[in-house]
Amino acid sequence: MGKILVTGGLGFIGSNLINLLLKKKYKVLNIDKVTYASNFYNIKEFKKNKNYKFIRCDLNNPKKLKEIITKYKPIGIFNVAAETHVDRSIDGPKNFINSNIIGTFNILEILRKQKIKIKLIHISTDEVYGDILRGRSKEDDAYKPSSPYAASKAASDHLVTSYIRTYKVPAIVTNCSNNFGPRQHPEKLIPKIIYNIINNKNLPIYGKGKNSREWIYVEDHCEALIKIFREGKLGEFYNIGSNVNKDNLDVAKTLITIAKRKKLLGKNVKIIFVKDRPGHDMRYAINSNKLKKQLKWNPKVSFMNGLEKTFNWYINNQKYYSNLNKQDILKRLGKKK
Numbered sequence: 001m002g003k004i005l006v007t008g009g010l011g012f013i014g015s016n017l018i019n020l021l022l023k024k025k026y027k028v029l030n031i032d033k034v035t036y037a038s039n040f041y042n043i044k045e046f047k048k049n050k051n052y053k054f055i056r057c058d059l060n061n062p063k064k065l066k067e068i069i070t071k072y073k074p075i076g077i078f079n080v081a082a083e084t085h086v087d088r089s090i091d092g093p094k095n096f097i098n099s100n101i102i103g104t105f106n107i108l109e110i111l112r113k114q115k116i117k118i119k120l121i122h123i124s125t126d127e128v129y130g131d132i133l134r135g136r137s138k139e140d141d142a143y144k145p146s147s148p149y150a151a152s153k154a155a156s157d158h159l160v161t162s163y164i165r166t167y168k169v170p171a172i173v174t175n176c177s178n179n180f181g182p183r184q185h186p187e188k189l190i191p192k193i194i195y196n197i198i199n200n201k202n203l204p205i206y207g208k209g210k211n212s213r214e215w216i217y218v219e220d221h222c223e224a225l226i227k228i229f230r231e232g233k234l235g236e237f238y239n240i241g242s243n244v245n246k247d248n249l250d251v252a253k254t255l256i257t258i259a260k261r262k263k264l265l266g267k268n269v270k271i272i273f274v275k276d277r278p279g280h281d282m283r284y285a286i287n288s289n290k291l292k293k294q295l296k297w298n299p300k301v302s303f304m305n306g307l308e309k310t311f312n313w314y315i316n317n318q319k320y321y322s323n324l325n326k327q328d329i330l331k332r333l334g335k336k337k
Helices: 012-023 062-072 086-091 094-113 148-167 189-198 218-231 248-261 289-295 303-316 318-323 326-330
Strands: 003-007 027-032 052-056 076-079 119-125 171-176 178-180 203-206 212-217 237-240 245-247 271-274
Touching: 003 012, 003 062, 012 027, 012 218, 027 062, 062 094, 076 094, 076 218, 086 094, 086 148, 094 119, 094 148, 119 148, 119 218, 148 171, 171 218, 178 218, 178 303, 189 203, 189 248, 189 303, 203 248, 212 218, 212 248, 212 303, 218 237, 218 289, 237 289, 245 248, 248 271, 248 303, 303 318
Parallel strands: 003 027, 003 076, 027 052, 076 119, 119 171, 171 237, 178 212, 203 271
Antiparallel strands: 212 245
16 A cells, blocks of 8 residues: 555544554554644554654644655645634634644645645535534535634635646545544543543533534544545545434433443532533534445444443543643633624
């Protein structure tokens, strides 16, 4: 197999993708800026694999990025690196502009000048479609981002599209629903609830807990990405989802049920409703029929099974937390108006 470059491979989706690529016998080069969400614990399973290499690199250092791409000549790039936490984008959008837009621009500029064509898989989000109270967003639906995070991802998607059309850069854009699974930073809902249960803390839920998201197990997402890399049509957009929506309160209650079964729930742990964040979209849902019909992909892990696997991973890997700043886990963000 050829060499694959993964950006942001110390993070949640990136590390899970690398793990799967290595199992499929690809050689993988991981470049990561090493931010608060990066965690070297995420690569402990494969860091000594002869087909794996890590280089610290910021996507906003185009000179170093070009040197890496020129030297290692990957056959493909999975652009996973991104600032992703909506609450953080509300508190400070600048990092999201630099990472998600300028970082993507730097990759595209290098690729358009390369003599050897390198396939780019640009990983994006369902949040670019905005609030959808009924039905499911399709690939050709208009973008309506609400948060600075979603807007930064929408802008990067449009940049990729423009380079496809103008410069014939061989690229594909994917938009995925909410991921969950092992190695996810506990600023996000599911790992935060698990962390709080493990540490006998209350479970904070925004507003009334009725915000609905479509949940997909991270390994299913990664399988879809590799399928798209191998078989997807250049220049296309592909939605990746599970067709399973749950509101935040349902998610919390399900995790409580799992915790009770494992006898992990403290007597004083309870759900508490906290002030909602500004501009909080009520519902995201995407239509993945294009991917399912054209590439014969379907998710394999059910929501309940995925939660069980995720809960077990955090219980068995509590050293994961030792590399994190505790304030990044506990501090409430996204309250600015």
